[in-house]
Amino acid sequence: MKKLYIRRASELVTCRGSAPKKGAEMADIGLIKNGGVLIHDDQIFAVGTTEELDLLAGFEEGSGQADACTETASGYTVLDASGKTVLPGFVDSHTHFIFGGYRAEEFSWRLKGDTYMSIMERGGGINATVGPTRDASIQELVSVGRERMNRMLEFGVTTVEGKSGYGMDRNTELKQLRAMKELDASHPVDIVTTFLGPHSVLPQYKGKEREFIDMLLQDVMPVVKEEGLAEFADIFCEKGVFGIEDSEYYLTRAKEMGFKLKVHADEMNSLGGAELAARTGAYSADHLLKASDEGIRQMAKAGVISTLLPATAFCLKEPFAPARKMIDSGCAVALASDLNPGSCFTNSIPLLIALGCIYMNMSIEEVITALTINGAAALGRADSIGSLEKGKKADVVILKYPSIHFMPYHTGINLVETVIKNGDVAYQ
Ligand code: NIG
Numbered sequence: 093m094k095k096l097y098i099r100r101a102s103e104l105v106t107c108r109g110s111a112p113k114k115g116a117e118m119a120d121i122g123l124i125k126n127g128g129v130l131i132h133d134d135q136i137f138a139v140g141t142t143e144e145l146d147l148l149a150g151f152e153e154g155s156g157q158a159d160a161c162t163e164t165a166s167g168y169t170v171l172d173a174s175g176k177t178v179l180p181g182f183v184d185s186h187t188h189f190i191f192g193g194y195r196a197e198e199f200s201w202r203l204k205g206d207t208y209m210s211i212m213e214r215g216g217g218i219n220a221t222v223g224p225t226r227d228a229s230i231q232e233l234v235s236v237g238r239e240r241m242n243r244m245l246e247f248g249v250t251t252v253e254g255k256s257g258y259g260m261d262r263n264t265e266l267k268q269l270r271a272m273k274e275l276d277a278s279h280p281v282d283i284v285t286t287f288l289g290p291h292s293v294l295p296q297y298k299g300k301e302r303e304f305i306d307m308l309l310q311d312v313m314p315v316v317k318e319e320g321l322a323e324f325a326d327i328f329c330e331k332g333v334f335g336i337e338d339s340e341y342y343l344t345r346a347k348e349m350g351f352k353l354k355v356h357a358d359e360m361n362s363l364g365g366a367e368l369a370a371r372t373g374a375y376s377a378d379h380l381l382k383a384s385d386e387g388i389r390q391m392a393k394a395g396v397i398s399t400l401l402p403a404t405a406f407c408l409k410e411p412f413a414p415a416r417k418m419i420d421s422g423c424a425v426a427l428a429s430d431l432n433p434g435s436c437f438t439n440s441i442p443l444l445i446a447l448g449c450i451y452m453n454m455s456i457e458e459v460i461t462a463l464t465i466n467g468a469a470a471l472g473r474a475d476s477i478g479s480l481e482k483g484k485k486a487d488v489v490i491l492k493y494p495s496i497h498f499m500p501y502h503t504g505i506n507l508v509e510t511v512i513k514n515g516d517v518a519y520q
């Protein structure tokens with residue numbers, strides 16, 4: 093058995109629990125001073141103070157065994173984390189990281205006053221990524237995807253969600269999902285896949301949105317299900333894209349087919365997407381910049397995770413989602429990057445931390461919860477990842493600094509020194 097002992101962490105954040113943390117619970121991150129983690133193979137065996145774990149690991153007191161930082165008598169490789177902060181691996185629970193081409197020019201148009209929706213209306217936006225994604229071979233998508241996953245790992249991300257949605261035809265949607273399956277099998281970062289066929293309306297389907305949804309439901313999603321290519325189904329529910337009725341029709345049928353649900357909801361307009369997510373039993377509603385008070389209340393009641401994507405709001409120069417109101421209303425909030433070629437071409441975790449703490453009035457404790465256990469819960473994986481506790485996957489991040497308070501303070505800087513994924517050092 094492979095045995096690793098991370099020892100003497102100045103601060104160790106457990107985030108313990110196997111359910112989303114709601115409201116005031118989000119501030120409780122189970123912090124242990126002078127903490128440690130014992131890892132057996134790919135699982136966490138124990139978490140506690142260094143004194144407790146020294147005993148458990150069978151180190152003789154005062155023998156200096158544990159300080160040797162090498163293979164020890166009790167079979168543990170010791171990693172000294174003194175002066176460092178240890179956290180659960182981050183879960184980036186909303187991305188669109190598999191795509192062909194770029195849309196850099198759109199960013200500059202927006203800087204000059206164009207809006208995301210006006211660019212979309214004149215043929216740019218999501219539809220402009222469809223051609224390059226259709227043209228890319230699966231190996232090209234795997235290759236750029238791998239590069240992007242390496243960058244995620246550097247920021248401490250150990251699980252990422254990835255969506256299809258740049259093909260909007262059978263072959264390309266399947267190609268995107270298959271590329272992610274290949275990456276999941278060959279890259280240390282785990283991928284949870286989401287089918288997002290109804291991501292935009294191609295010109296030939298304008299006014300015939302229901303026909304497009306039926307095509308996806310009949311021709312594409314049965315294959316996705318049969319081959320186990322996606323666990324979640326998602327839709328861009330937005331004025332001028334898919335309305336509430338079409339979204340509900342799609343989500344209801346996707347659920348009947350066995351998909352778990354996510355919704356791009358209330359991003360630009362208050363359409364009732366949050367309420368829709370609550371009604372359909374979605375795992376999460378995402379964006380929510382314009383979520384209504386009633387929608388927030390219903391999400392809290394139904395236990396739908398509010399997945400907030402502040403880097404997108406930042407890049408689009410939109411007001412941030414009302415995180416404080418959501419937490420104070422009893423919602424479980426997750427934070428994710430939304431990495432995509434249009435609205436938000438960044439996977440920066442330090443940026444999310446800065447925006448969460450500085451502009452969304454979240455405490456650093458709440459931000460950590462949002463990036464770990466609540467992100468895991470948004471992916472239906474709160475029982476296996478998102479916290480440091482016995483039996484969970486050994487996905488661990490070690491920061492260069494001794495306290496969580498360096499995370500917002502050393503603004504915009506990547507503080508990650510080491511990432512352990514499934515018990516192995518995956519980045520250092
Ligand atoms: O979550 N809002 C819809 N979808 C993406 C944007 C995708 C794109 O612009 O390519 C989002 O922001």
Ligand code: FE
Binds near residue numbers: 186187356432
């Ligand atoms: Fe998105």
